[in-house]
Amino acid sequence: MKNCVLCGKLGEKHHIVYKSQGGLDIPLNYIYLCFEHHRGINGPHKNRYVDKEYKLNLQEELIRLLKKDYYDIEELKKILNINPYQAKIVQINLNKYKLGYKKIEVIKRIMGGKIYVKK
Numbered sequence: 001m002k003n004c005v006l007c008g009k010l011g012e013k014h015h016i017v018y019k020s021q022g023g024l025d026i027p028l029n030y031i032y033l034c035f036e037h038h039r040g041i042n043g044p045h046k047n048r049y050v051d052k053e054y055k056l057n058l059q060e061e062l063i064r065l066l067k068k069d070y071y072d073i074e075e076l077k078k079i080l081n082i083n084p085y086q087a088k089i090v091q092i093n094l095n096k097y098k099l100g101y102k103k104i105e106v107i108k109r110i111m112g113g114k115i116y117v118k119k
C-alpha cells in the first residue's frame with residue numbers, strides 16, 4: 001500500500017489515463033490518492049480540471065524522460081520502469097522504424113492515443 005501524494009493518508013491506486021481511455025497498467029500511469037483526493041469533489045473522477053492537470057503532468061514527465069527522437073524497447077523498459085510484460089503491451093499499435101520507436105508515438109500510446117493540449 002502507498003500513501004496519498006497530496007496528504008499522506010492511505011492511498012488508492014488511480015490510473016491517470018483511465019483504462020477506459022486507453023490507459024496502460026504501467027507505473028508512470030499510476031498515482032496514489034486517498035479516498036477524498038481520489039473520489040471526492042476535487043478528485044480527478046469528479047473534477048475534470050484536476051483530471052486534466054494530472055494528465056498534462058504525466059505527458060510533461062514523458063516529454064522530460066524521453067529526450068531522444070527514437071528508442072529501442074530495452075531503453076524504453078529502463079526509462080519507463082516497465083517489465084517485459086508491460087513492454088509488450090506498450091508495443092501494441094506502435095510503429096517500429098529503422099531507428100526504433102518514435103518518441104511522440106510512445107507518448108501518444110501511453111496517453112491513450114492522444115496528445116493533451118493545455119487550455
Ligand SMILES: [Zn+2]
Pocket residue numbers: 013014015038045
Ligand atoms: Zn481513479
Ligand SMILES: [Zn+2]
Pocket residue numbers: 004005006007008009033034035036037
Ligand atoms: Zn489525500
